[in-house]
Amino acid sequence: MEKGHATVTPPRAGEAGSTVTIGAGLVVGRVGYGAMKLTGSHIWGDYPDREGGIALLREAVDAGITFIDTADVYGPHSNEILIHDALYPYPDGLVIATKGGFVRGGYDYSTLDAVGNRNYLRQSAQMSARRLGVEQIGLYYLHSGRATDVPFEDQVATLAELREQGLIANIGLSNVTLDQFHTARAIVGIAAVTAHYNPAVRIGAGLLDAAEKTGAVFSPWHPVTVTETGDSHVTEVLEPMARQHGATIPQIALAWQLHRSPASLPIPGTTSPFHLRENLAAQAIRLTPAEVQAITDLAPES
Numbered sequence: 001m002e003k004g005h006a007t008v009t010p011p012r013a014g015e016a017g018s019t020v021t022i023g024a025g026l027v028v029g030r031v032g033y034g035a036m037k038l039t040g041s042h043i044w045g046d047y048p049d050r051e052g053g054i055a056l057l058r059e060a061v062d063a064g065i066t067f068i069d070t071a072d073v074y075g076p077h078s079n080e081i082l083i084h085d086a087l088y089p090y091p092d093g094l095v096i097a098t099k100g101g102f103v104r105g106g107y108d109y110s111t112l113d114a115v116g117n118r119n120y121l122r123q124s125a126q127m128s129a130r131r132l133g134v135e136q137i138g139l140y141y142l143h144s145g146r147a148t149d150v151p152f153e154d155q156v157a158t159l160a161e162l163r164e165q166g167l168i169a170n171i172g173l174s175n176v177t178l179d180q181f182h183t184a185r186a187i188v189g190i191a192a193v194t195a196h197y198n199p200a201v202r203i204g205a206g207l208l209d210a211a212e213k214t215g216a217v218f219s220p221w222h223p224v225t226v227t228e229t230g231d232s233h234v235t236e237v238l239e240p241m242a243r244q245h246g247a248t249i250p251q252i253a254l255a256w257q258l259h260r261s262p263a264s265l266p267i268p269g270t271t272s273p274f275h276l277r278e279n280l281a282a283q284a285i286r287l288t289p290a291e292v293q294a295i296t297d298l299a300p301e302s
Helices: 050-063 078-087 118-132 152-165 178-185 205-214 233-245 249-260 273-284 289-296
Strands: 007-009 019-022 026-029 067-069 095-100 102-104 112-114 139-142 171-174 192-196 217-221
Touching: 050 078, 050 273, 078 118, 095 118, 095 171, 118 139, 118 152, 139 152, 139 192, 152 171, 152 178, 171 178, 178 205, 192 205, 205 217, 233 249, 233 289, 249 273, 249 289
Parallel strands: 067 095, 095 139, 139 171, 171 192, 192 217
Antiparallel strands: 007 019, 019 026, 102 112
16 A cells, blocks of 8 residues: 655745645645636636636746646636646646546536546546646546446556556545545555535545545645635634734635645635735735634534
8 A cells, every 4th residue: 555745844924935745756835726717607618718817827827836726527628728728838846737537518517427437537637638738647636436337446546557657647536535535545546635625614524634644635625615604603703813814714714724734735716816816825824723723613524
């Protein structure tokens, strides 16, 4: 059983340059960029402001983003193409993570399904590499553990084979259960896992704990969202902290993610250059231990 190799340089007050290491030597900043919003409505089709999307991606890299998260199902395909067209040839140190395993038959979300067929997953990874213009994908996720056409173990084995062949450097998991995470680790090293986790919702708490124990990086979904449950209490707790630190509530939520775990690599998405820079600035916010605990206590983690 392989163990991950995530290591973290922790942030210090006023410092936005801390890093986390994914797998075998991919060093990236603690705050990445989730590119999913750079698509059409319902994550379907091209982003309507193509030039604006290209400008935003370039600004993200110029501002210090070194980790961009995408997937072949975003668009589908158009998100990867936009990233390529905006940033290729890629600057040194930029890591682009993508995912495969979902299919979508149309605009409606009801057409979304998961496929684990070996040749489909191989094709997905190869086509993502082609769209991104790379010979090797730095981090490639199995996008779903829900496919029923092939046993989960066989799907992970397909990614292990692709890693052995050099098409992907590191393997990640998305939309998986805790049991599936441990099953996958018995087959191949898992460098990263994504799950739903923020001040209001802690569905991914078990996977965060597992990531910490095994050296994997944890990328929380919707990392700055505080209103998902409809409970105003979350906002009531974060609002005075935001005033104290001269920050916004989303910045406090993001700072909490970084304080909560050394394995955390949040990937907030935005189409706003201003919010992009706000997200990066959140790295410099130093919450007190009492503030971190107060946010942690807002939702159960079991």
